[in-house]
Amino acid sequence: MAGQKTDARDAYVGQRIAEQRKRASLTQKRVAQSFGMSAAQLQKYEKGTNRISAIHLDTFSRMTGVPVAYFFDGMERTDDVPEFGFAEERQGAYQSDPAANPWERLAETVAQHVAEHFSPEDKRRIAAAVQALDRKLGE
Secondary structure, eight states: OTTTOHHHHHHHHOOOHHHHHHHTTHHHHHHHHHHSSSSHHHHHHHHSSSEEEEHHHHHHHHHTOOGGGTTTTTTOOOOOTTTTTTTTTOOOOOOOOOOOOHHHHHHHHHHHHHHHHOOOOHHHHHHHHHHHHHHHHOO
């Protein structure tokens, strides 16, 4: 809500943002530019002085490769809402079969994206590049 005062939860989320930004070797300036704001504004989020929007938190989670839930994990709860809401079971993050080859899943994802978004000529160029890589690695 606009005008709502920040509290310890904002400071906690801000601390987690700062930690992840540093782990990802991102500068405040770089992150702020991607949000269209000043580095000073990002610093206010990281200190918990201002509350970060859900949209910015989502963008930041994608930039750093961590789920949005990461920023809230371990935060002290100050409400009376059940920890897992009213769901019968806790819903976990999607995880692929650990026995499966992760490179195969990556190849499937890339192939689907290429098939949906690239021209036939670009598809041929990508296939040729993959074949060349296969030849080089096989040497």
